[in-house]
Amino acid sequence: MAGFTLLFAFYFCLLAGASFVPRFENNGEVIQETLTQLVSGPLREDNLFFLMDSKAERVWRPTSTYVLQRPVASTLSSTHDRFLSEPYPRWVTSGSVVTPVVVFFEEPLVLLDALGAGHAWDPTHLVLVCLSAEANMTRILGHPTVQRSEFIFALQTVRRNGATVFEASTSLPMNKDSRGRSLVKSPFGLWDPRAFSKRRNIFPPRFSNFGGQELALATWCDDTPYLYTRDGECTGANVEAFRMIANKLNFSFDIQMEPADQNWGSIENGTWTGMMADLERNGKHIAINYFLLNSDRARDFDFTYPYHVEGFAFMIHLPPPLPNWNRVLYPFSAGMWGAVIASTCLVATSLAFLLYRVDGAPDVSSTIVKVGAGVLRQSVVVRCSPEWARVWLCWWWLAAIIISTAYTGKLIAFLTVPAYPKRPETVQELADSHIRLWICDYGNFVPSALKSSSHPALARLADKLDMDPYDNDDPYSTGFARLRKGTHAVLETFSYLGYLQLQTNLSDISYIMKSQVRGGGVLQLGQLQGAFLLWTCGLGKSLCLRHIEATGSELSSSRGSLYVRGGGVLQLGQLQGAFLLWTCGLGISALVFLAEFLADRCRPLSTGE
Structure with a gap:
């Protein structure tokens, strides 16, 4: 009886081996055909970067004659392990220049965890190709590293009527099915090269509807006229604009009154502070305050297109009028x-x-x-x-x-x-004058940017820069006291500086320079950049947003009358x-x-x- 059992087991292994090899070969043909259709169809004009695990590399290599001879785009490839051990330029791993295609048999959770540990991985478009029907694609699509991408397309092998085919899907985490479950995996149906012939067919918008979700805002309601407190609630031009977006995209939001560490958002000892820290590790989704688009923030966070841009301005004590007798x-x-x-x-x-x-x-x-x-x-x-x-x-x-x-x-x-005597009206004239510079230290990157600037005038201003820590009761009292003495110029964003000038009754004794330190945008997003990219751009072109901006800037709309000028002397x-x-x-x-x-x-x- 034992001999019969061993014989039966041996015979079963032979049958299993005989049936496995042809099935693997058939799968290989389907994989070759499907991936060739993918790269020659909707991805024919994309620069592709294939990331393949060891098993996938044995089944299909992106070195076929057709792939290498694509007339427009280029093709790169690497294994998962080699990709993690070799440095690649930022334009390969983030942005829209290159479209990564991750091909795998086993779930690439180790790869995704390693990529998610930093900020370098942030591709706009991402393609996932799973060559195993047993892998949990929902878990893969729900990984935070995958969700960084604005557009996602996934293919996975499945068995239908005894044949191996590919099922196409995307991820719509904000939408829900009939049972109220999040559509982390939203199937398109089986792969059909005719149905997916265009790039837009495989990369539909993922955030056209948020399904009533509530988003947590990393905000500081002390940013007039964009955010400010009225009757105990946070309001302002940005809040009103964001409320319009929420109504259009079907979501609600919760506003944070101030960051826990009372910092705006800069890097200190290699770690983000303020609202940037709230986005990075404190569970917040979006920041809608005024932010300057510097390289550090652009590296670690996503931005929408700015609908309003202004710079940092200088408020200086108005010199006394010239004597009347002459x-x-x-x-x-x-x-x-x-x-x-x-x-x-x-x-x-x-x-x-x-x-x-x-x-x-x-x-x-x-x-x-x-x-x-x-x-x-x-x-x-x-x-x-x-x-x-x-x-x-x-x-x-x-x-x-x-x-x-x-x-x-x-x-x-x-x-x-x-x-009035001649007064500083440009950054160069301010740098050449006896006037020093003062800024409130609330975690802004401007002081470090001035110190590292190669512009001679800005570098000279950095040498004359004085800072005082942020004080909840009256953060600008020290700076305005120095301004009244005529020894310092106060540096702040243009709109907020005009608001402070009116609120502190400094209109008659101070003026705001025309020259500004330029660069900056209003809306900044965390991991949901794709959701608001289109709608914010559309709002920027509409009359309603212009009305919101004008209403929010009402407090500082009279700044034109603050520039009291005497007549200039007649030159030869x-x-x-x-x-x-x-x-x-x-x-x-x-x-x-x-x-x-x-x-x-x-x-x-x-x-x-």
Whole structure:
């Protein structure tokens, strides 16, 4: 009996082995055909990067003639182990330049865990190809590392009517089935190269509907006009815009009043703080405060397209007006005064000298009075002067009228509007001035960015930068006290700085520089970047969002009246036309003088004949 049992077991093993080999070969043919259809069909224009485990590599290699000869895109390949041990550039593992295709027999949980330990893995499009019907594709699709991708397409071998085929699916974690379960795996049906011939067929939007989910916001409601507290609730332009998105995409959200560590979000000792830490490890989904798009944040987090962009601005103490007693000198610059005085002296002395040498006129004082009368716009009587002298004085008086009229108009402005000395209006001028820089230290990266800047003016400002820690009661009191003394300029985002200027009654004694440290966007997302990429971009082009932004900025809408300016002095270049006119008159009078001179020379000769 025992011998019969052993014989039966041996015979069963032979049958199993005989049936396994042909089935494996058949599977190999199906795999070859399906993957070839995939890369030559919807992925024919994608740059592909195949990641294959050891068993999958024995069944199919991405080195077939057709794959290597794709006319548009390139193809890379690696094994799971080799990929983890070799460094690859960031553009290969994240973004939309390369589409990874992960091919595996065994569930790649070790690979996914290793990739999820850092921020380098973040491809926009991801293709998963499972060559085993026993693998749990739902568990694979639900892995957090897989869910980082905006678009996901999955293929898995299944048995249908005794044949091996591929089932296609994606992941819609925000949607629910009829039983209320999350559609982590949402089947498309069996693979059909005709139904999946286009790229859009395998990569549909995954977040067109959130199914009533509640999202946790990493926010700080102290970011006027984007987020601020009113009647105990957090509101603002960004909250209203996000509420419109929530209504459209069918989700609700919970707003956090402030981060636990009261930091905005920067890297300290290699770890994110503030709202960035809430996104990374504290269970928050989205941050909608004002954030600058720097390289560190772009490396570790996803952003939507910004619908509003502004920079950091400088608020400086307004210098006191110039003294009233010498306002008669303000309309002209020193160079202009010098030009007026010099030209008047030149015209008076040269005209007196020529009249004395040519006509023997000894009355020098009378000539000086005639020249000076033009500058002072006084009438004079000209008798018995030669024609060339009349032309000379005519053009000089015309130039003098223009200069004196400009002076009179400018003098009226200076007598009615306060005049201020020259003040810093550019970053370079601020760096060259005696004014230092102050910023509230709430975890912003701007101080470190200034210190590492290669721009000479920004580097000089970094040397003059003073910071004070964030104080819940009055975080800006120290900075504004220094601003009132005229020793420091306060650095903050442009909109919020205008709001602070109004709230602290600094409008009359301060101004905001036109020049800003540029760079920044409003909306920032965590792991759900794909959900809001399209809708935020669409809102940015709509009138409703412009209305929200204008309403949210209402508190700082009057900043245009804060720039109190006195009249600028008239430079020589602005009145060069009057001097050119005078020069032209000198030429004409010279021609008249030459004509009179020749006429006098010719008159005696005619009489003698």
